[in-house]
Amino acid sequence: MQLIKNKPSLSLLLIILVVGLYAVGINYANAVGDAYFPQATTVALDVGNLTIVAGSDADTVVTTSTTITITISTGQTFTLESSDRKLLENDSASSYTYECLSDKSTIKLTSTTTRTVIITPSATACGTPGNSGGGGGGGGGTTTSTTATPTPTPTLSPIATPISTSAPISMGPTPVSRGFTNLAVLKLKEGDVISASGSSDPDVYIVNAWGYKRLFLNPVIFKFYGHLGGFSKVKTTVVKTRDTLVTSGLFRNCETDDKKVYGVETTGEDTGILHWVNTTGAQAVADDSNFFKKVFCINSNEFNWYKQGIPYTSVNQIPAYTRTTSTSGSPISVVLKKVKVMNTVPWLNVRDSGSLSGKVIAQVLPGEEYEFSTKNSGGWYNIKKGGVVWGWVSGQYVTEK
DSSP: OEEOTTOTTSOOSSOEEEOOOOOOOSOOTTTOOSEEESSOEEEEETTEEEEEOTTEEESEEEEOSSOEEEEEOTTOEEEEEETTOEEEEEOTTTOOOEEEOSSOEEEEEEOSSOEEEEEEEEEEETTOTTOOOOOOOTTTOOOOOOSOOOOOOOOOOOOOSOOOOSOOOOSSOOTGGGTOOOTTTTTOOTTOEEEETTOSOOOOEEEOTTSEEEEOOSHHHHHTOGGGOOGGGOEEEOHHHHHHSEEEOEEEETTTTOOOOEEEEEOSSSOEEEEEBOSOHHHHHHHOTTGGGGEEEEOHHHHHHSEEOOOBSSGGGOOOOOOOBOTTSOBOOOOOEEEEEOTTSSOEEEESSSSTTSOEEEEEOTTOEEEEEEEOTTSEEEEEETTEEEEEEEGGGEEEO
């Protein structure tokens, strides 16, 4: 079977499941091949399932029941993983080695020329008794490690500005709080594209294994992912199933391997702004333990489609996506809530974080009204100015409208 981007109608010899998060290569402006995988993809072989990591790129990928043949060109990167820690052996001419970790084995292919690599996964797991492990071609030898290397908390970016010292809040309910158990119970699999039938909300989403879904905010964005097969391939589900999966607005441009995570702010029914979440990975997880489970890969076309807003300096600033409907049943824009400064104060300080320890960055006057994106557990509102997140004001001196 040959896996080729934008050609899902080919007869498949194996089941290919388009799935969730992370990964990729570098500087793909002129290197994206026909077999580009913006989401992780599971390949079923006789020895078990293997995963093509999200962001992998190749000219062609051909699978049989025992082998995976990849043709890559200059600038492309293709990564294959085995959660069963299979030996990822490949033809001797390739000179590639695989790495054996405590929870998986993995092989990463790059090339400065056009090259074809044939990977023949072994039924044997690396590091088992009597097996010295290893993989790769002649000339380079093999290297393996059966001792797990601690994985550091992913760093989104350096801390450039002070972070809120207020108590952390979740950017949205967790799947558990919404009755989520697993995708199989919902009759879904990771990477399914869904829309709810009989609903006033016709939006299209893609789901991940953690119980989160991401919205294709605009039909133009959906067309950037031709490998999904278009609207005719959208899976119809019921409203309850759709709503059990929590919507995430966290994205990363995996096509360019940008490590920065962005939060989307919806500014209308089909429009939005991306804000870089300018905080460390450790702080992001401290603020929201499910943070990285909510991050979805996007490609450069979608990333460049959005306008860029000022960075968020805290996970707490990321607005949750919500939608309401008109009486006619047609979807309308996101509901915008406002606060009004009370007349009992001569002015009100605007701070860069949601607590009294935040630095004062401006003042607002009595009677003035401002939209807000979120309210933290300490009662502070994150207000906007000109449609852009601005700062925090105390809830003691404003009224919600």
